[in-house]
Amino acid sequence: MKICVLFCVVVALAMGSPVPQNTRQGSCTSAARSLLSNLSHIMEKEGKMKHQDLFAGFNCTDLEARMIPYTHTASVCQPIATDNTSCSNSRSSSFSETECLRNISGDLHYYDLLLNSYQPSVSDLGPVMTATKDLMLCLKANGDAAEGEFPQWVVWSGSSFDDRLSLCKTLKGFHVRAITMNRALAYIASGDHRK
Ligand SMILES: *[C@@H]1O[C@H](CO)[C@@H](O)[C@H](O)[C@H]1NC(C)=O
Ligand SMILES: *[C@@H]1O[C@H](CO)[C@@H](O)[C@H](O)[C@H]1NC(C)=O
Ligand SMILES: *[C@@H]1O[C@H](CO)[C@@H](O)[C@H](O)[C@H]1NC(C)=O
Ligand SMILES: CC(=O)N[C@H]1CO[C@H](CO)[C@@H](O)[C@@H]1O
Numbered sequence: 001m002k003i004c005v006l007f008c009v010v011v012a013l014a015m016g017s018p019v020p021q022n023t024r025q026g027s028c029t030s031a032a033r034s035l036l037s038n039l040s041h042i043m044e045k046e047g048k049m050k051h052q053d054l055f056a057g058f059n060c061t062d063l064e065a066r067m068i069p070y071t072h073t074a075s076v077c078q079p080i081a082t083d084n085t086s087c088s089n090s091r092s093s094s095f096s097e098t099e100c101l102r103n104i105s106g107d108l109h110y111y112d113l114l115l116n117s118y119q120p121s122v123s124d125l126g127p128v129m130t131a132t133k134d135l136m137l138c139l140k141a142n143g144d145a146a147e148g149e150f151p152q153w154v155v156w157s158g159s160s161f162d163d164r165l166s167l168c169k170t171l172k173g174f175h176v177r178a179i180t181m182n183r184a185l186a187y188i189a190s191g192d193h194r195k
Helices: 002-016 026-043 097-116 123-141 160-190
Strands: none
Touching: 026 123, 026 160, 097 123, 097 160, 123 160
């Protein structure tokens, strides 16, 4: 019920503003697309053995993606199945736009901290870091900043080789998460969860 109250307030605010409802998340869907495209770009460097390459000396493609253990984006942002439309007047209550956007915001908070704390800082990461910040600010401007506790997520060990391995796995996880973010923001912008 608490979720519904929050949700209804968000909808009411969106409806009451002079801005058309669908453009509320409009700018964030394009920020999310930029983030994904910049992540995809950096992941193309996988396995290339160039001087000073991020992933030199190992095959990033073979490594497992590492996901943030503290957010619930994958489950919270799961769109409601649309193939079972009959007799479901409770459909909109099973997807919380607010919870989904806050979890996305929480993810961005983690990746922002993490990429900023990577030593040595690498110019290759610049566009991804900027795109991360842009999307975070866009969500925040819409009132969807993450709240609550942020447990520490430690991935750096201080050893250059291990940290590059970690960076590879973490960026792969970020890439997976960015795909989920794009789907969720497009779903929210479409307004399907309110029908
Ligand atoms: C890395 O691994 C993938 C899949 O195992 C393989 O297709 C690719 O050729 C490898 N790249 C390098 C540079 O070894
Ligand atoms: C649709 O809902 C019915 C009844 O709850 C269920 O048996 C069926 O498996 C659902 N179908 C899909 C495609 O989810
Ligand atoms: C993510 O979603 C969960 C489950 O709905 C919620 O408890 C949690 O507060 C959300 N996380 C953030 C950072 O808002
Ligand atoms: C911050 C940044 O560099 N963003 C870039 C991400 O990718 C898009 C398209 O690929 C570029 O237009 C952005 O400039």
